Each structure stands twice: as structure tokens, then as C-alpha cells.
Amino acid sequence: MTNTATGIIRALNSGIKHIATKRFTLRYPEEKLKFVGDGYQFDPSTGVGIAGLKGRHMLFHDHCTGCQLCSIACEGVAEAIAMVKVPDQQQQNKKSIMPQIDYGKCVFCGLCVDACPFYALYMTNDYELSSFSKEGLIYTPAQLAVKPYVEQDSEIIITKWGATHG
Amino acid sequence: MTVELPPGLALQKVDERIMTLNVGPxxxxxxxxxxxxxxxxDYIVACDPDPGYVHRGEEKxxxxxxxxxxxxxLERPVIHDSCNALYPYVLGVEDLLGIEVTERAKYVRVICSELNRCIYTMYWLAIYGIFLGHSTMFMWPAGDRELLIDLMEKISGAxxxxxxxxxxxxxNDLPPNFEEVCLRQVNYFEKRIKEYAAVFYDNPILISRTQDTGVLSREDAIRLGTTGSVLRASGVDYDLRQKEPYDVYEELDVHTNVMKEGDSYARSKVPWLDMMESCNIIRQALQKMPKSGSVRVKLKPNPKGKGLDSVYKRVESGRGSLGCYIVSDGKVEPYRLKLSVGSFRNLIAxxxxxxxxxxxxxxxxxxxLNYWPVEADR
Known part of the structure; x- marks a missing residue:
């Protein structure tokens, strides 16, 4: 009986202590979590990636040769990448084809970035890709060339009074 | 002509006392x-678990x-434990292709694997708490899990x-300044999970609900072929990290948690104790890890196996032994791939x-039982 009483008092006591601790929740649209680096990148010369968030892709038109390796890498995974004709003529891109990514299918594994040997594709910190239509999720090469503006500054801070997103 | 109907659909003899109840899906x-x-x-006479609702044909x-x-x-069956779900496959393919992994990569893998074990166990603990009507135990693990998810996000980007x-x-390699951040968050995480004792594990209400319910004896646990925390809660000291060390586990001091009771309480407590052990392993690995060096061996774009060959590798996942059997016939695809998962083996009990x-x-x-339906169905 005394064991039961002390057990319940201990549980209540632990709950009361948490009134004084700081709130851990991230207030999402107002605060955004900060990530390391500038997004996931891959260095084909060493064969090792660079740590970062796997978010929306970024395509460099002046590096892309239209070799379709990203599309082939995606074939067995999500089939999100399609090669489409682009109007702008690049010297290195004879066929004028570049990847178009369907984010309704993409699983953000980043294997397309690993497959690109020309430093043309990398992933940025942008993860807010919601759209009102399925067509809105298909990003054309022109849309992928725009570097997204991200404002992320919240980090986990651990103090004596508990952890919080500051 | 009689048609064999699946269990549950078949007409049963009407009995005045026995009622058949479908729980789920x-x-x-x-x-x-x-x-x-x-x-x-109010008493259960017979029980027939019927898995298979989320079969996705991962093996095929x-x-x-x-x-x-x-x-x-292959990481989709258990997304919360995705590093451990991939681990046996990756070890097996390395064996088939004859690749030797660098020392630093092995340590990074161990850290990821232990972080993932904690992430999975916290998710499981949150569900376990809410189904026992303890909503604090749903909120706390779901929140504290974020500390480790943040670390995995820093390492892998997802x-x-x-x-x-x-x-x-x-x-990819660990991000700069990672060791310090990891140590700080893992230490705080360990401090937090120790607080769960007062609210959950030493709580007389939980103890009265779980103690002496569903007792699995040591002999039955071995006979039925259960693994992981279910086996350890029945008094069998068996952990693959200790018994069949893979990667760098033999250089680390792995301590297993064994309880003798074999009831629901012991089965729920062993994963919690394992999480503290995981924090210990992470700290050891961070200390012993080589500070620099490559983490990835460069492969050919489409690696092939060397002729007819097969390999079976298993690791200790959050739910017990997770094995992967791969047969290669020298092509770019595996000829056969089979998974032996802990969830399915524990369900038999x-x-x-x-x-x-x-x-x-x-x-x-x-x-x-630490059961994950999606993993059991593959």
C-alpha cells in the first residue's frame, strides 16, 4: 500500500517538475529548423557526398550535358525524373535535354545526385513543396535552376531547464 | 463441394458462450x-493473429x-529503423562484391544504427504508452525522439x-563539429529517458496492468524462436551485437540487458534499458572513431556479383535479429533476396x-512483443 502511494506521488511529482521546464516544441511556420551546410551535394572525384538536407533539387544549366544518368538512377526507385527539351542552347548539351522532376513521386533519396558526374545536380535546404495541384509538383528545368530562398535559424539548445528550439 | 475459407471468414459453430471478435485491421x-x-x-479462449494486410512484395x-x-x-518496411533495416543487405552485398570498408565508415554505421534503434524504440514506446492509456508516455517519447532525429538529419539529410x-x-561523411553536438544531445536524451522511470516504469498503475500478464517462459521463448527484446525479457542472454559481432561491435563494450520474468512488464522494460546501452555505445564509438579518413569505397556504376554465390547476414535491429539472404548469379540484380525479420518471429508467441x-x-x-506489422509483411 505504501509502495503504491509513493509510486503515485513520484509520478505526480515528476509531472509537476515539468511545469517549470521549457517548451521543446518547434513553432513551425514562425520558426524553422536550421540544417547543416547548403544541402546534400556529391563530389564525383572522391565518390563521397557532402552532408546536408535532401530537399528540392537545384540544376545548373551550364553543367548539365543531358547524359540522362540521373534519370537512369531514378528508374528503379521512383521514376520521378523525365528528360525534357529545353529552349536554351548550351554548348555542352548537344541534345538540349535536361531533367524535369516530379515531386509527387520523388522520395528524396538523393541517388540522382550521386549519379551525376558533372556537378550539375545537388539538393537544397528547401523542403516546402506543397501545391494545390499535381501539375504544380512537376518542376521544369527552368524552375529547378532557381536557387530557393530559405530562412532557417532555429537550433536545439540544451540548458539546465531542458531543451528548447531557440 | 466445400470451399476452404480463410480463418475468420469461415462459418463457425454457434456456441452460446464463445464469441469471435475481430480486432483490426x-x-x-x-x-x-x-x-x-x-x-x-472476459477471458480469451483462443487467438489467431492474421498478418498480411500491408504486404508489398519487397523481396520480389x-x-x-x-x-x-x-x-x-529495402528500408521502407521499417522507416523508423531504416539504417538497421538496410544493415544486413549492405553487409551481404559487400560480401558478395568483395568490398573492404574503411574503419571510419564502420564507426559511422554503428553510430547511425544505434541512433536509429533509439528512434524506433521511442516510437514504439509512445504507442505502447498510449494503448495503456498513459498519454504522458505518448507525448514525452514523441518529443524526445526529436533530439535523435535531428542528429540523423544532420548526418544523412533526411x-x-x-x-x-x-x-x-x-x-557522406559526418558534418563538421558533429561529435560535440552528438555528445550533448545524446547525454541529454539519456537524462530524459531516465526520468521515464518515475512516470512509467515505476508507476504502480502500469505495474499492476502489465506484471504477470502474458508470461513467456525461458523454454517457450527458445522453442518458439523469438528474438530480440522478447527473448532477453525471458532470461536468455542473446544479443547479436555481442554473440556475432559485425562491423566494429567487437571493439566496443556491449552490455546486454536481461530480465527473468518474461511478462509484459519485462518485455516493455528491456527496450528501455537497451536505449541507455545504445547511448553508451554511441559515446564509445565517438571516442574510438578515427578522426579523419574516407567513408566510402568508390564502386563501379553498376556493381555485379562474382558468379553463382549466396550470402546470409544478420544484425540486431530494434526488434531482434534481422537477416538478409542474397543469391547472386553474376548479374547486376540479385537473383533472390529474402528477409528474415524479428517482428514476424515474435508474433508466433x-x-x-x-x-x-x-x-x-x-x-x-x-x-x-515489439511487433511492427509492416516489417512482418515485407
Whole structure:
């Protein structure tokens, strides 16, 4: 009986202590979590990636040769990448084809970035890709060339009074 | 002509006392599966677990994809434990292709694997808490899990489906200044989970609900072939990290947690104790890890196996032994790939545990088996 009483008092006591601790929740649209680096990148010369968030892709038109390796890498995974004709003529891109990514299918594994040997594709910190239509999720090469503006500054801070997103 | 009907659909002899009850698959307390229980008043007479509602054919799909594109698929059965789900596959492919992994990559893998074990166990603990009606135990693990998800996000760039392990090492090196951040958050995480004792594990209400329910004896646990925390809660000291060390586990001091009772309480406590052990392993690995060096061996674009060959590798996942059997015939795709998962092996104990229990004890026994329906169905 005394064991039961002390057990319940201990549980209540632990709950009361948490009134004084700081709130851990991230207030999402107002605060955004900060990530390391500038997004996931891959260095084909060493064969090792660079740590970062796997978010929306970024395509460099002046590096892309239209070799379709990203599309082939995606074939067995999500089939999100399609090669489409682009109007702008690049010297290195004879066929004028570049990847178009369907984010309704993409699983953000980043294997397309690993497959690109020309430093043309990398992933940025942008993860807010919601759209009102399925067509809105298909990003054309022109849309992928725009570097997204991200404002992320919240980090986990651990103090004596508990952890919080500051 | 008689037609064999699946269990549950077949007409049963009407008995005035026995009632057949379907728990699931829509019921939130069952996960993606159905448990057919026959009850006499408040007592369970017989129980027939019926998995298979989320079968996705992962094993067959793997035969049509090459060794690299299989990676995002094979972690999908358990997204919360995705590094451990990939681990046996990656070890097996390395064996088939004859790749030697660098020392630093092995340590990074161990850290990722232990972080993932904690992430999975916290998710499981949150579900276990809410189905015992303890909503604080749902909120706390779901929140504290964020500390480790943040670490995995820093390492791999994804919150749950990391796709981080590849044959030949890991995809990318640790970010700069990671050791310090990891140590700080893991230490705080350990401090937090120790607080769960007062609210949950030493709580007399929880103890009265879970103690002496669904007792699995040591002999039965071995005979039924259960693994992981279910086996360790029945008094068998068996952990693959200790008994068959893979990667760098033999250089680390791994301590296993064993309880003798074999009831729901012991089965729910062993994973919690394992999480503290995981924090210990992470700290050891951070200390012993080589400070620099490559983490990935460069492979040819489409690696091939060397002729007819097969390999079986297993690791200790959050739910017990997780094995992967790969047969290669020298092509870019595996010829056969089979997974042996801990969830499915633990489910076999459910009919034995529930016989004679009260219906109200079903959630505490069912969830204490550390069962993950999606993994069991593959």
C-alpha cells in the first residue's frame, strides 16, 4: 500500500517538475529548423557526398550535358525524373535535354545526385513543396535552376531547464 | 463441394458462450493487422493473429533492381529503423562484391544504427504508452525522439528514410563539429529517458496492468524462436551485437540487458534499458572513431556479383535479429533476396501468451512483443 502511494506521488511529482521546464516544441511556420551546410551535394572525384538536407533539387544549366544518368538512377526507385527539351542552347548539351522532376513521386533519396558526374545536380535546404495541384509538383528545368530562398535559424539548445528550439 | 475459407471468414459453430471478435485491421489498437480472438466472457479462449494486410512484395521487387537502387526500397518496411533495416543487405552485398570498408565508415554505421534503434524504440514506446492509456508516455517519447532525429538529419539529410548506408560504406561523411553536438544531445536524451522511470516504469498503475500478464517462459521463448527484446525479457542472454559481432561491435563494450520474468512488464522494460546501452555505445564509438579518413569505397556504376554465390547476414535491429539472404548469379540484380525479420518471429508467441488472459490485457501483451506489422509483411 505504501509502495503504491509513493509510486503515485513520484509520478505526480515528476509531472509537476515539468511545469517549470521549457517548451521543446518547434513553432513551425514562425520558426524553422536550421540544417547543416547548403544541402546534400556529391563530389564525383572522391565518390563521397557532402552532408546536408535532401530537399528540392537545384540544376545548373551550364553543367548539365543531358547524359540522362540521373534519370537512369531514378528508374528503379521512383521514376520521378523525365528528360525534357529545353529552349536554351548550351554548348555542352548537344541534345538540349535536361531533367524535369516530379515531386509527387520523388522520395528524396538523393541517388540522382550521386549519379551525376558533372556537378550539375545537388539538393537544397528547401523542403516546402506543397501545391494545390499535381501539375504544380512537376518542376521544369527552368524552375529547378532557381536557387530557393530559405530562412532557417532555429537550433536545439540544451540548458539546465531542458531543451528548447531557440 | 466445400470451399476452404480463410480463418475468420469461415462459418463457425454457434456456441452460446464463445464469441469471435475481430480486432483490426481498422482498429487503431492493432496496427495494420487483424487479431481474431475468441472470448468467453472476459477471458480469451483462443487467438489467431492474421498478418498480411500491408504486404508489398519487397523481396520480389528486389530481384528487378540493381544493388544500388534496392537501397531506398529495402528500408521502407521499417522507416523508423531504416539504417538497421538496410544493415544486413549492405553487409551481404559487400560480401558478395568483395568490398573492404574503411574503419571510419564502420564507426559511422554503428553510430547511425544505434541512433536509429533509439528512434524506433521511442516510437514504439509512445504507442505502447498510449494503448495503456498513459498519454504522458505518448507525448514525452514523441518529443524526445526529436533530439535523435535531428542528429540523423544532420548526418544523412533526411528525417526518417535516410538511405544512408551503401555497399562500400556510407553516403557522406559526418558534418563538421558533429561529435560535440552528438555528445550533448545524446547525454541529454539519456537524462530524459531516465526520468521515464518515475512516470512509467515505476508507476504502480502500469505495474499492476502489465506484471504477470502474458508470461513467456525461458523454454517457450527458445522453442518458439523469438528474438530480440522478447527473448532477453525471458532470461536468455542473446544479443547479436555481442554473440556475432559485425562491423566494429567487437571493439566496443556491449552490455546486454536481461530480465527473468518474461511478462509484459519485462518485455516493455528491456527496450528501455537497451536505449541507455545504445547511448553508451554511441559515446564509445565517438571516442574510438578515427578522426579523419574516407567513408566510402568508390564502386563501379553498376556493381555485379562474382558468379553463382549466396550470402546470409544478420544484425540486431530494434526488434531482434534481422537477416538478409542474397543469391547472386553474376548479374547486376540479385537473383533472390529474402528477409528474415524479428517482428514476424515474435508474433508466433502471441496465441500462446493470450490464452487465458483477460481481453483488457490484450493491448499490453500485443504491443510488448515489439511487433511492427509492416516489417512482418515485407
Amino acid at each position: 481498422q482498429h487503431p489498437g492493432s496496427g495494420h493487422m487483424r487479431i481474431i480472438v475468441q472470448i468467453d466472457g 521487387m528486389a530481384e528487378y533492381r540493381n544493388y544500388i537502387t534496392n537501397i531506398p526500397h 528525417r526518417v528514410t535516410h538511405s544512408h548506408f551503401v555497399p562500400g560504406g556510407v553516403r 502471441l496465441p500462446y501468451l493470450l490464452k487465458g488472459e483477460k481481453l483488457g490485457n490484450m493491448p499490453s501483451v500485443y504491443w510488448s
